[in-house]
Structure formats: structure tokens, C-alpha cells
Amino acid sequence: MVRTGRGVATVAEAPAGSRLKSRIEEPPVVRHVARFALIVILLSPAVASAQEWARKMFKETSHEFGVVARGAKVEHRFTLQNLYKEEIHIAGVRSSCGCTSPEVTVDTLKTWDKADIVATFNTRSFLGSRSATLTVTIDRPYYAEVQLHVSGYIRSDIVFEPGLVQFGEVDQGAGAETRVRVSYAGRPDWRITDVRSANEDLEVEIQEAGRRGGNVAYNMTVRLKKGAKAGYINDQLTLVSNDGYRESIPLAVEGRVRSALTVSPTPLVLGSVGVGDEVTKKILVRGKTPFKVVSVASDVEGFRFDVDSESEKATHFIPMTFRAAKSGKIAVVIRIETNLGGSCVVELPANGDVKAVEVSEPTGPSE
Template sequence: MGLAMFRLACTLAVALTATTATAQQWADRMFTEKDVDFGAVPRAAKVEHEFVVTNPYKEDVHIASVRSSCGCTQPRIENDDLKTHESGKIICRFNTRAFTGQRGATVTVTFDRPQWAEVQLHVKGYIRTDVVLDPNHVDFGSLAEGEPGDKKIQIQYAGRNDWKITGVKSDSPYVTASVKETGRSGGRVGYRLDVKLSDDAPAGYLNDQLVLTTNDRRATQFPVAVEARIVPELTVSPASLMLGTVQPGQKVTKQIVVRGAKPFSIVDIRCDNDYLKFQPSEEAKQVHLVPVTLEAPEKPGKLACTIEIVTDLEDAKSVSLRATGQVAAPLAGK
């Protein structure tokens, strides 16, 4: 009996280990990368990295928590509930204000649905004290689509009198930069970094970085974060209009919101089906609330159409959204 119990315990232990390993692999596959090295970064600079996590499975995924082994890295979750093919982010900020020197952290991401698993991410970098940025990153703020941006940053170095910035590299085709020396005396060197955002930058959030190269052989380069929010000239919400499940002949009214950077009028609303009716205002204003009424057809089945809202803005600027729904089979006795 003792031998039998021992064999059973061994079998259960192996099964548990295999299940844990499978769950771990399942979670690992949602990440395309799990390690980042920031290299040498200036003191107090804004330094972040986004680890993207994508759900390739049929089940919904929930990120329960995230924690760091060191105060030098502050993690946070962006979008903790992930449906099939949806993505979220684990954003890790390097705490360059409170820490200096070589630092590293293990960031543990815990999942509790559809099953428990943990994934470990690794962050490291060297926070140098001889280079300071003012302000600590390039922030263009909110700009209208088509509007250029121009920002300046002061760079101060303390150390060798022959220290130089030898170049600036940008990975973004919309961001250009140049440096100009502003002072050199007693081991202190100053530069001004001029950064420009082109007027053809696409709408949305821009999160990028410049890489400045130097003649310092111990730390040949350091990054400068660049941020901007390009506000589109015209937006519509929701991005997708859900009509729900309705009975044949049923009427349902929803509302869409159309926003512009300046007052505008809606001149036409086009739809490739006739079961949707619209009631736009003829008044010119920045925000339009447009009632959308569904008159469900008699035939059961899926509903899907593209709605295009045409305005009097330059070049008849328009915005589109997709409307979807379902007409149920008639109730018994109807």
C-alpha cells in the first residue's frame, strides 16, 4: 500500500508540473519580447518601455496584477481585459529621479483568466548623473492634424571639458532634431536640442525617442523621449455602432457623436442599406449628436453596413464607421 501511494503521489506531482509548465508557455506566447536594456540614460529623464501582450486565443484573458522587484522600475497595465486578438501593454517606467548607477528589475505579470500563470519581464539600464535634461523629455502636447510642432530642450553635462554631442538620430520620419552648443567651461558643457514635428504626422499618439551620440567611450549614446497627441480634424464615436439583437419590424434608436477641430456642417450621410434612418442637424458646430434609427427588416439574419458622414470641411472631409446587428427569428405565435 505504501508503494502504491508513493507512485500515486509521484504521478500527481508530474501531472501538476506539466500543467504548470503548459500554463506558463501559454502565457509566454502572448509576449513578443520580455527583456529591455535602456543603456545609459540621463538623470531625471523620462524613460519608458512598452511590453505588448496580445491574446491569440479564443478565451478572454485577464491581467490580474503586475509587480516589480525594485523601486527603480514602476510598472503599470494598459488594458487588462483582452478578447481574442486584442492587445494590451505593460508599461515600465525607469525611476531615473530616485536612483542612479546600474539598475535592474524583474517585473512579474500575473494572469488569472482563463487560468493562472505568471510571466517575468526584465528591465535594466545605467542612470548617469553627469547628464541632465531640462525639461526631461520632448512633449509637443496636443496638436491639430496638419499642425507642425517645435520644442527645445537644454542639455547640461558635468565632467570632461572635451565632452561633445556628435549626432542625433530619429527613428520617426515625422521627427527631426539638431543640437547646438551653448557653453563650455570648467568641465561643464551645455547644448540646446531643437526638435521639430512635421505637419504630415498622422493622427493619434506619437511615442518615440531620439538617440544622441557622444564622444564618451564609456557611454556613447543616450535617449530622449518624444511624445505628441495629433488630434484628427474629424472623429466619430463610437468607432463601431452595435445595434444589438432585434425582432423583425422593431425600431431601435442609437446615437453617434461627430466632433471636429472647428465648427462644421453635415451635408450628407450615406449608408449602403435602407434600414437605417438619420436625423442630422443642419447647424454648423464642433460637436454633432446624430440620432440613428434602425427599422429592422422582416427577414432574420445579420445586419452590417458602413455609414459615411460627409461634411462641409475642406475637400468634403468625411468620417466612416461600421454598424452591425442581428435580426432574430420571429417569436412563436407572432
């Protein structure tokens, strides 16, 4: 028996006294394995190419949660966008570890539509260093799988109660506040030295609530300022401690500030317009109390607004005229300012498509 580059082969020995003749014979199983290996090698580039079209739809395929507290709400959104003419269907998503739960926000995407794969870190049931692979399965227009990777470290010595700052629904101008208790078990000299946030609409007050041995507790009051702008809040606070190596601990902040004003239609659709043509629309602005419209403006030329800045009422109709100067797509934001203050500025998105005017060549008289 000899070993060849393709596996184990048998050698038939020549009878004694005859000319040496050897014949290497491959068993049938070896031949089948060799053929299968060759097929896999030949198909590997095609399979990789097939997966690549799906991977291109994702902005990122990995995320590091960092060091987080036990019980904290920790999630990350992997955004994908359909870049193709065909409709995309996401059949499902699975996780390799119970430490991360995946969810698909939209499973069917037309061209340019977007969806999120939401990865939620299970900080209540798991501790320590954890990682997971999320496999997204697409079954239309072609089958493909995309793998997303997440990892992080869940601290067992720090607990948030509740696991996030949740303001809920807040009327614009009203402000709000909520409380979170931070508990620590470990070093007797542990303390929170700072709380940071990039959101200027948030204020934080923190007080030590108790210290006994290695158990330390803080009460944290988080306030949403009255001047907070309308819209969704999806932010985080960063607690800084004297831990050194793992001194930063994130805390999620969520909520929604309801605008004191509503505007319709939203968005404002101008439709298809020829160069030089005019389009007229009416913008409806409503408030809970009477107000004045101070000004209306856009960042694109060609818009004209008929504003009655003297009338104070709860409902305003604002006539708008748009004259198309050049061809191309239009994507503009119309800003409506009122006398209710700087925080009560309404931004209305508008879109349309300006078509070039086709000029036909004059034809001479037929002979």
C-alpha cells in the same frame, strides 16, 4: 555509517562470530525528504505546462532599455492578449528592484482583449547598470505567474531637463515647439554631433549654451511641424555624441495632435449582413470651420458614397451604401478627403460580418 545515493543511512553491524548480515535503514526524515523530492519531480512538468498557457499571451518577455540619461523618461510596454475563451484576470504585478516600476493598464480581459504591463525605468533615483524581473500574477481562470525581464544602463554624467519632449494637446495645423536642456559633466571635449528621428513631423535645433572645464550644456528646441497628422505621438529622438562606446542617448517624445475634423460613428459598425444584401448608413463629419468633402473611398469593393463636393459647410452628412458580395469578416478603412489640405484626411474604420445565404433543398411531395 555509509552514504547512499539517497542520503545518509545507518548500518547495523552483525555480532562477532555470526554470519555477516547488514541492514540499511533510512531515518524517517530521509524517507519524507525523498518522497517530497519525488513529488516535486513529478509535478515540475505540470507546473511548467500550467505557466506556458499564460506566457503565450505575451508577444515578448524581455526588453533592453540600453544606455539612457539621468532624469529621462524611459518606459516599455509589454503587450498581452487573451487568446482563450475564459476571462483573464491579472491580480497584480511586482518588481524585484526599485529601479523599475510596473503598472497594469487593464486587469480584466475578455477573449481577444489586450492590455499592457508598463515598465518604467527609475532614472532619477538609480544610476549605472540595473535590471529587474517583473512578476505578473494571474488568478483567473487558473493561477499562473509570468516573469518579464528589463535591463539598462543609467548614465550619471548626462541629465535631461525636462526628462522628455512633451507637446501636450496640439490642434492639427497649428504646430508646436518645446525646449529641453542637456547637461553633461565629464570630458572637456564632449559634444553632441547629431540628433536623429524617424518621425518626419519633428524638427530639432540645438545650440551649445555653455562649456567650462568638464561641464557642457546644450539648449535643444524641438518643433512639431504644422503638417503633422492627427493622432498620438509616442516617439523618440536619438542624441549622438562623440563618446564612442556610448555615443547614443534616447529622448522620449510625447503628445497628441487633435484632428481639425471629427467623424462619427467611430467605428462604423455594419453588423451582420447576408450575401447580396445592402446596408445603408450615414457618416457625420464636423469641422471647426466650413470645408468641402472632396472624395470618400475605401479599400474594399461594395461601398458606395453619395458625396456633395460643391457644398462648403462645417457639418456634412455622407450617405453610404454597402452591398455584400461574398461571405466573411469585413475590416475596412474609409478615407475622407477634404479641401483643408493633405494633413486633414479622416480615416474611419468600419467592420461587419457577411453571412452566406443558406439554400434549402426542395422536397418532393409526400406519399
